Amino acid sequence: MSQFQLLGVFGDESNLVGAIKAARERRLRIVEVYAPYAVHGLDRVLGLKRSRLSLVCLIAGALGAALKLWFEIWTAAIDWPVDVGGKPWNSLPAFVPITFEVMVLFAGLGTVGAFLLISRLRPGKQPKLIDPRITNDRFALLIEETDAAFDVGRVRALLERHGAVEVIERLAEEVPA
Template sequence: MSRRLLLGVFDNEHDILGATQAARESGYKIVDVYAPYAVHGLDHAMGLASSHLPRVCFALGLSGAAFKVWFEYWTTATDWPINVGGKPFNSLPAFVPVTFEVMVLFAGVSTVIAFLYVCGLFPGKKANIVRHDVSDHRFVLVLEQSDAAFDIPRVKRLLESFHVAQIEERLEEETAR
């Protein structure tokens, strides 16, 4: 299914923030916002919910630590007990440093993988670039013309109050995500 999109192109950070905020408050559906660099407060302006990545990080870090404690117990105390300096085979303090490292490894790598998954990125993915100048100096707000109530002249007026540089209507291709 294809969507009818409306693109507002802006020249600076301040305007894109204001326009995004205003578009959201007026009830228009924001498809995405593109910027050449991370803009502070854009997530707020877009009304994005906070990310679930910290939870993934915590859960996987915990699992990694639990797995490693079990694994060390199994190798040094059950499967092939080794006497190290007369210490008990099951010596928790000796397990801690490696447990810590594995926790960091699990938490770090799994967060990156979860991030790529959430963004729909994978090796060989075809880049979906809205306009080539967003990687240089332009900021683009993409709105969806969701229903009949989407009154284009009104939207244009709203964007113009934030010094929009260019307005473009576009039909989203079927293949694009």
């Protein structure tokens, strides 16, 4: 069954935030919010859970540091010991810079990779824009019909009251993934 949806288009981020707050108060189902840039405080207004991307970053960094440290100890002290300035083979201070660099590399690439994976952003992916202007100067809020009590007129009035410049009615099939 195709769901009936309402798209409110806004010209200002504060109007968008106001509309989101009102929609959440009325327990409307918000499918998605579109904005041309990261709007401060949007996560909180939407009540989104904290992203776990920072955890990925921590684990990737720790993994990189551990692997590199092991590799340095293995090369410098086990597989091919070389005497450098009469220092012990396992000289930790000498390993620190490279360990640090590899930790940063793993953490950085791991985080970006995880982000692309979670967002399903693969090469050649076709952009499906709900409205081309959301990449430029418009903000959009997509609300979905949940049950028979859903009153299109009242939702439309709510969006307009909060400064929507346009309200578009649509069916769910058209919605981009």
